[in-house]
Each structure stands twice: as C-alpha cells, then as structure tokens.
Amino acid sequence: MKAAIAWIMCRVRRYRPDDNALRRPSDRLEAAALAVTAILLVLSVWPAVLVAEHVSEQERKDAAERHHVLATLLEDALAIPLSLGRGASPGKRVAVRWVTPEGEQRTGTVALQKAAGKGSTVRVWIDGAGELTTPPPTPGTIGFTSIxxxxxxxxxxxxxxxxxxxxxxxxxxxxxxxxxxxAWAQANARWRRPHQS
Incomplete structure (x- = not known):
C-alpha cells in the first residue's frame, strides 16, 4: 500500500503545475495532455450512461412485445438425455402450430427437452410480429446488460x-x-579544443 501511495505521489509531483525552472515546455505539455485525458475519461461516463439507458430501454421494449401462447405439437417429441460434461442438451426440434393474437395460424419448430405426444400443447414465446422468439430477458439480465x-x-x-x-x-x-x-552537439562544439599542428 505504501508503494502505491508513493507511486501516486511521485506522479502528482511530476505532473503538477508549478514554477520549476527545470521543467521544460514539453514537460508542461505532457502534464496538460494528461489532465485533458483525465477530464475526457471522466466525461466519457456521460455517453456511457446514455448508451446503457438506450440499451436498457430497447431491451424493455423488446421484452414488452414478447408474450407466450399455447402451441400444439404436430409430431411426437422424445425425451433427450442430458449430455454429461457438455452442459444441457439443446433438445429435439419439433414442429408446432400456434395462433397469433390477431387469429392467424402459424407453424414453426421449437426445441423440447421433455417427451410429449403429438397434439399436446406447449407454451412458446412469440414477438410482436407473431413469430417464435426466445423468452424475454429478466430485469436482472437487462440491468446486467446495461451496466x-x-x-x-x-x-x-x-x-x-x-x-x-x-x-x-x-x-x-x-x-x-x-x-x-x-544540445550535446553544441556543447561538443564549444568544448572541443582546436588541434595544434
């Protein structure tokens, strides 16, 4: 901890504005560039918050458009055993038919983990256009995404x-x-003695 504090204090002394006659104009420019960089980094938080707010708003809007409906299986779905060591199996894709809120019948395929017979119903998520989609993100997921x-x-x-x-x-x-x-070339020219012949 003392080493970190000493490092920080060394940087503060190195870049702070003062009337040190040994400080070159380039040193002052470097200190100014560092100050501008720090200010711009702090100012970048504002666009980051705006982008995060936009992402969060878009996720909430997408989540509000999704809702679940009951879909009828058009074929039998067999149980898929979970694979060991590779995570959960994605499930078998089976054909289903559902009715949109406007009354239009649609068909598509969904992945099922459990066995189900033809004609049984499953709950599926559809978007605003009535197409199959994934479940909406949870508020925790939306918060994590925006952060x-x-x-x-x-x-x-x-x-x-x-x-x-x-x-x-x-x-x-x-x-x-x-x-x-x-400067060294000028000093060398000044210090060099002419050769005696």
Missing part, C-alpha cells in the same frame, strides 16, 4: 484516450531526444 454496456463504453474510451496519450508522449519524446542531441 456491461456502460463499462465497455468507458473502457473503449479509456483505450482510445490512452492510445492518443501514448502517441502524444512518443512525439514529445522524439522532440526531446532531438533537442538533447542538438
């Missing part, structure tokens, strides 16, 4: 900002090394 989306947006912004900061620092370092080489 995950917000975190991914912030992480994406952090990676982009970090890449920009690294590129800017690399350009500053090239300039610093060029200045350093120029």
């Amino acid at each position: 995950s989306t917000a975190v991914l947006v912030v992480m994406g912004a952090a990676w982009v900002l970090y890449g920009c900061l690294l590129g800017f620092r690399r350009a500053l370092d090239r300039r610093r090394y060029a200045d350093w080489d120029r």
